[in-house]
Amino acid sequence: MQNIPSVDLADFLSEDPKKKKKFIDEIGKAYEEIGFVALKNHFLSDDLEEKLYTEVEKFFQLPVETKKSYERPELGGQRGYVSFGKEHAKGKKEGDLKEFWHFGQEPSNDAELTETYPENVVVKELPDFNETGMEAYRMLEKTGIYVLRALALHIGLQENYFDHWASNGNSILRPIHYPPITSEPENAVRAGAHGDINLITLLMGASAPGLQVQRRDGQWLDAIAQKDELVINVGDMLQRHTNNKLRSTIHRVVNPPRELWHTHRYSIPFFLHPRSDMKLDCLDECVDDNHPKEYEDITAGEFLHQRLVEIGLIKK
Known part of the structure; x- marks a missing residue:
């Protein structure tokens, strides 16, 4: 059973105005109500997804000292390896039961950025790791821009309103490894309840269940998608920019039942961030007498910095 609405990107890409409007209405309604959809007919092929998972598993199976040689704490975890338990959900002190890797933007020559992105960290032991990761990065970025x-x-708004900000944006592809649980966790879960920082998040199928989303009434639902679908949710930046019209839903990754503690879980979200100079001021189209402005003006870069401090990846 599927607990989140399913939409078909082929409708939006079709030449049929009725199908295009159907997609716009369906995804808009879903993001106003629950903040999550399952999307089919995206640009990430099954072969590329399978190849990426193979490379990711190879990386996380490397010795701990090898993985730690690729850790770059001076970058606030924005590139390379982040070791087990370093990150925690906003408002929690317990570290999440995960380790992860970050691929970042490699901007085009004509990007005309106001900032300089850190270079990606190259894994010498795995010759296909970086190339495969960045190929998937491009396909997920393309899908996200159409959404x-x-x-x-x-x-x-104008259809291409987000194009400039999302193209060459500060997006992150994050392969995550949740290792087997070896002892009773002290209030820790694989990923604590949180909202994502960015505009939207695109998540390919995880290697095991565990993702849950919180409904408005507080009930937790398993986020289930079909094998050929991406799960895509609204992040806090987009909720803020739309003055709460589109919902950044709280979600978490729960620990498996005790009989499955010995299993590994892999997950690969793509966090679509805009350029740091994008203004996240509440859009005029989303403010009226019934929906007064809820947020102070801020740029995407300022907001990102605030949140990275709150989740423990950088110091103030």
């Missing part, structure tokens, strides 16, 4: 085009139209 944002649909949302722009839903809000009442």
Whole structure:
């Protein structure tokens, strides 16, 4: 059973105005109500996804000292390896039961950025790791931009409103490894309840269940998608920019039942961030007498810095 709405990107890409409007209405309604959808007919092929998972598993199976040689704490964990338990959910002190890797943007020559992104860290032991990761990065970024085009139209903006900000944006592809649980966790879970920082998050199928989303009434639902679908959710930046019209839903990754503690779980989200100079001020289209402005003006870069401090990846 599927607990989140399913939408088909082929409808939006079709030449049929009715199908395009159907997609816009469906994804808009889903993001106003629950903040999550399952998306089919995206740009990430099954072969590329399978190849990426193979490379990711190879990396996390490397010796701990080898993985730690790729850790770059001076970058606030924004590139390379982040070791087990370093990150925690906002408001929690217990570290999440995970280790992860970050691939970041490699901007085009004509990007005209106001910032300089850190270079990606190259894993010498795995010759296909970085190339495969960045190939998947591009396909997920492309998919995300089309989703944002649909949302722009839903809000009442020009279709290409987000294109400049999302293209060459500060996006992150994060392969995550949740190792087997070896002892009773002290209030720790694989990923504590949180909202994502960015505009939208695109998640390919995880190697095991565990993702749950929280409904408005507080009930937790398993986020289940079909094998050929991406799970895509609204992040806090987009909720803020739309003055709460689109919902950044709290979600978590729960620990498996005790009989499955010995299992590994792999997950690969793509966090679509805009360029850091994008203003996240509440859009005029989302403010009226019934929906007064809820947030102070801030840029994406300022907001990201605040949140990285809150989740323990960088110091103040």
